[in-house]
Amino acid sequence: xxxxxxxxxxxxxxxxxxxxxxxxxxxxxxxxxxxxxxxxxxxxxxxxxxxxxxxxxxxxxxxxxxxxxxxxxxxxxxxxxxxxxxxxxxxxxxxxxxxxxxxxxxxxxxxxxxxxxxxxxxxxxxxxxxxxxxxxxxxxxxxxxxxxxxxxxxxxxxxxxxxxxxxxxxxxxxxxxxxxxxxxxxxxxxxxxxxxxxxxxxxxxxxxxxxxxxxxxxxxxxxxxxxxxxxxxxxxxxxxxxxxxxxxxxxxxxxxxxxxxxxxxxxxxxxxxxxxxxxxxxxxxxxxxxxxxxxxxxxxxxxxxxxxxxxxxxxxxxxxxxxxxxxxxxxxxxxxxxxxxxxxxxxxxxxxxxxxxxxxxxxxxxxxxxxxxxxxxxxxxxxxxxxxxxxxxxxxxxxxxxxxxxxxxxxxxxxxxxxxxxxxxxxxxxxxxxxxxxxxxxxxxxxxxxxxxxxxxxxxxxxxxxxxxxxxxxxxxxxxxxxxxxxxxxxxxxxxxxxxxxxxxxxxxxxxxxxxxxxxxxxxxxxxxxxxxxxxxxxxxxxxxxxxxxxxxxxxxxxxxxxxxxxxxxxxxxxxxxxxxxxxxxxxxxxxxxxxxxxxxxxxxxxxxxxxxxxxxxxx
Ligand code: M6R
Numbered sequence: 001x002x003x004x005x006x007x008x009x010x011x012x013x014x015x016x017x018x019x020x021x022x023x024x025x026x027x028x029x030x031x032x033x034x035x036x037x038x039x040x041x042x043x044x045x046x047x048x049x050x051x052x053x054x055x056x057x058x059x060x061x062x063x064x065x066x067x068x069x070x071x072x073x074x075x076x077x078x079x080x081x082x083x084x085x086x087x088x089x090x091x092x093x094x095x096x097x098x099x100x101x102x103x104x105x106x107x108x109x110x111x112x113x114x115x116x117x118x119x120x121x122x123x124x125x126x127x128x129x130x131x132x133x134x135x136x137x138x139x140x141x142x143x144x145x146x147x148x149x150x151x152x153x154x155x156x157x158x159x160x161x162x163x164x165x166x167x168x169x170x171x172x173x174x175x176x177x178x179x180x181x182x183x184x185x186x187x188x189x190x191x192x193x194x195x196x197x198x199x200x201x202x203x204x205x206x207x208x209x210x211x212x213x214x215x216x217x218x219x220x221x222x223x224x225x226x227x228x229x230x231x232x233x234x235x236x237x238x239x240x241x242x243x244x245x246x247x248x249x250x251x252x253x254x255x256x257x258x259x260x261x262x263x264x265x266x267x268x269x270x271x272x273x274x275x276x277x278x279x280x281x282x283x284x285x286x287x288x289x290x291x292x293x294x295x296x297x298x299x300x301x302x303x304x305x306x307x308x309x310x311x312x313x314x315x316x317x318x319x320x321x322x323x324x325x326x327x328x329x330x331x332x333x334x335x336x337x338x339x340x341x342x343x344x345x346x347x348x349x350x351x352x353x354x355x356x357x358x359x360x361x362x363x364x365x366x367x368x369x370x371x372x373x374x375x376x377x378x379x380x381x382x383x384x385x386x387x388x389x390x391x392x393x394x395x396x397x398x399x400x401x402x403x404x405x406x407x408x409x410x411x412x413x414x415x416x417x418x419x420x421x422x423x424x425x426x427x428x429x430x431x432x433x434x435x436x437x438x439x440x441x442x443x444x445x446x447x448x449x450x451x452x453x454x455x456x457x458x459x460x461x462x463x464x465x466x467x468x469x470x471x472x473x474x475x476x477x478x479x480x481x482x483x484x485x486x487x488x489x490x491x492x493x494x495x496x497x498x499x500x501x502x503x504x505x506x507x508x509x510x511x512x513x514x515x516x517x518x519x520x521x522x523x524x525x526x527x528x529x530x531x532x533x534x535x536x537x538x539x540x541x542x543x544x545x546x547x548x549x550x551x552x553x554x555x556x557x558x559x560x561x562x563x564x565x566x567x568x569x570x571x572x573x574x575x576x577x578x579x580x581x582x583x584x585x586x587x588x589x590x591x592x593x594x595x596x597x598x599x600x601x602x603x604x605x606x607x608x609x610x611x612x613x614x615x616x617x618x619x620x
Contacts, residue, residue, distance in 0.1 A: 001080035001614040002092070002106040003028025004186070005203045006167045006177040008073040009194030010224040018068060020196070021076035022060070024203040027251050029056050030259075030404050030608070030615040031106075031199060032080025035091035038063075039102035039169055040071035047102050047171040051091035055609070072174040075167045075197075077104035080614040083112070084129030094133040096140020097124045101149070103139055103168045105132040106199060107184040108619050110162035135160070139168055149178045150221040150230070157182065157219065158232050163361065163619060167197055180219045184618055185359045187385040188212040188220060188227055188239070195222040199616070200357070201244045201385055202251050202402050209244040213385050242384055250401040260405035260497070260597050260607040264590070265456060268449035270410040271586065273399035274417040275445055283439050285425045292376055292394045297429055300350040300376070303328055304343065306335040306366040307354035308617070310408040310492060311415055315354050316485035318419030321582045325427040325441075336362035336620065339369035349375040352422065356403055356411035357616040358386025365620065367391055380418045382411050396422060405608045406615045407496050409593050412489065413452070413586055420445060420583070441580070448586045451577040455590040462574050462591045465556065466598035469523065476517065476524045477504040477592070478548075480541050483527035486585045490525055490592030496610050497600035507544045520552035525595075527588050528559040528566055533581045538565070545569040558588050 005024030007017050021038050029036075036059040037051025048068045052058040056078060077092035084090035093102040109115070112131035119126075119137050126133050135156065142152035149170045157166070163183040170176070179186055179197050189196030189204035189211055196204035197220065201211055214220055217232040218239075229237045256262035280286045303322060305315030312334055319330040333343070335353070345351065351370040355363050358381040367377050367388055379392035382400050389395035398414035424441060427433040433441075469475075475494055479487030488504030495502050505514045507526065518524070526545050531538045546569050549555050557570035560578050567573065574591045576584075600607045 001032045001616060001618050002199070003031035003078040003203070004104055004106050004165055004167055004197070004199045005076040006074070006179060006197035006222065007194065008175055008177050008222050008224055009191065011193060015070060017071040017074035020207065021074040023206055024196070024198060025056055025076045025078050027202040027206070027404070028199055029078050030406050032078050032614045033609050034081045034086030035079045035088070036077065037091045037093050037104070038068070038074055038076040039093040039104070040068055040074040041169050041171060041174045042069045042071050043174070044069070047095065047099065047169065049093050049095060049102055051088060051093065053087045053091060073169055073177050075102065075104050075169055075177060082108050082619060083131045090128045090130050092132060094128065094130065094136040096136045098140045098144060099171065100140050101136065101143055101168050101170045103132060103136040103166060105135060106165040106618060107163035109135060109160050109164060111160065115159070135166060143170060149173055149176060150219055150228070153178045153180050154219045154230065154232060154234060165199065175223050176221060178219065178221050181214055182217055183361070183364070185387055186214045186220070188214060188222065190227065193224050195224065195227055197222060200359070200383055201246065202404070205244055205246055205251060205402070210241065211244055211385055212239045212241050213390060214239060215390070244384055246402050251404060258405065258597070258601070258607045260407060260409065263403055263405050263410045264593050264597060266401065267410045267413050267456070267590065268453045270398070270400035270414045271417050271452065272449045273401070274414045275421070276399065278421055279442065284435070285421065285428050285438065285442070287396060287421065287425050289396055290378065290394045290425065292378065294429055296376055297350070297426060299348055300328065301348045303330045303350045303352060304345065304370070305330065305332045305352045305354060306338050306363060306370070308335050308360055308362050310412045310489060311354040311356060313485040313489040313492070314412055314415035314419060315352070317416050317482055317585045318423065320482050321420055322423035322426070324582060325423045326430060326432050328426065335360065335366040338366040345370055345373040345375045347374040351375045351377045352380060352419070353377060353388055353392060354380045354415050354419070355388050356382045356408055356415070358383045358388040359616045359618050360388070361618050361620050364388055364391065378422070380415055380422070382414065406610055406613050407493055407607070412589070416586055417445065444580050444583055448579070448583060451579060451587050452590055454577050455587055456594070459591065459594045461572070462595050463598040465572050466595045467602045469599055470602040472500055472523055474501040474522065476514070476522065477502065477527070478507040478510065478524060478544060479504065479527035480507040480537055481529055481533070482582060482585050483529055483588065486527045486589045486592070487525070489589055490596070493593055493596035494599070496613060497596045497607050498603060498605065499611070507541050510544055510547065515548065515551070518548050518551040518553045522553050523556060524548055524553045525556045525558065525592065528557055528563065530560045530578070530581050530584060531563055531565065542566065542569065558591055
């Protein structure tokens, strides 16, 4: 959950190590914001540290009050607290008892109690409540014994249980940063006369787009001119290089008041870019990244989507489309439930892991479990260089660009788009749709970015209603068919951004219990299916609206433009463009995202960094 940056370079002038580390922390702050800290190797060969509870801005204030001396290398950390309260003392870095090394950590050292006892027996007193401090003392001792920081890191990493990314600097190695990882992310950025380490590529995209993946259980050493990697046995490893296709400017606010607002506005591009280059000259879908043998994909008899949070709602939307287009049963399972229920998975199962970060620990563990059972795993992921695609059989990248706001918006739409592409690809491969039907759906998809733009351009009304509801204490969301996951996503956005109680329900479930919640003035959003859809879903949902309105609900209706049937029963209507039924979530969720963002802003809340949350949930 924490964000980690490391830097070493030959251009030491102008405080570059500190600038690079602080800039990286600013771009990684979405990973955690309980405290922040830096450690620099100073030019007179010493360690200088600064750390402060609270958001990065507090550390910036401290550095202004008490500037650090010029440095040659540095590491920085932004924390999401696990062990110990989020205060100054528990903030990282932690320095070894002999003052020789400073360490930062993302993850949990599960055997820290026994290591702590061992250190206590050696006369070392802990100053913090963290698991990380034991690592600093162990590393200091190993460094004193070996005189080699990378070797010391390798030796102690083998003793740690749990999950970790660790970075360390030593006071007498001015041009060296060492890192290691086990079940926690770390990527290398390759510069000219300088190199970088980061929890993800956002840490260094302002400086380089050339990067290297670090595998499980490896130790990396960066100097200004070299990157060396060994595994935990000490054997040299040649890591895979890749080029980041994200635009550095995409990780800046670009004039918007918040990343959340900017990312909502990015959504037409996120969808268009995810669709780009997916067909050949004959119009057939070509998913080059999906390097699973076609014979395997032809014989799968079940798909299980595993994901968490918003990504799981993207999976639920995809279920409706994939089952309809491919006639394959699709289950959607929260990743943290999946592996604990003895799921029926075998070589004919395609498991689709959906994740923006590619680092969600629950999803990663579910991927491993599925592969152990013989399933083929395909990852739908946004972040290059992350762990889930590396551990999957295949990957379909979404091209949403960096998503910085903790609450997911553009990644959600890109995930749905990628899942639709997968469904259509399977339909093409298995012959469950004719080529002209697939071409027609692809054309419908290509028209979605303009429709999303229309919703954003016409968002004045939903923003106004949101501002008027800043005092709301509970909002309900109803949807049916593909509108059901949209309702749940709308509720999740409101909970996490505005701290308002919100629940999403299947509209058909209303009379089985939730309708008891309706009382005078209770606001309820209803995602109304298209009147052109199947069966009588539209009229059934209109009946639901009448039922709750009769009991005093204030009805906030999302409906397709031209749907006048809703007017007599709606206190507010937010029209969205006409869209084919299965693709409708891509447009109908947008007013709900805008509503949550605007209402939270009206309450004066930080919409980019909501309380208690972190963007990448890298511990279970
Ligand atoms: O990085 P992932 O897509 O795997 O993250 C999954 C969830 O943690 C994430 O979608 C979370 O629910 C967001 N805060 C939702 O806005």
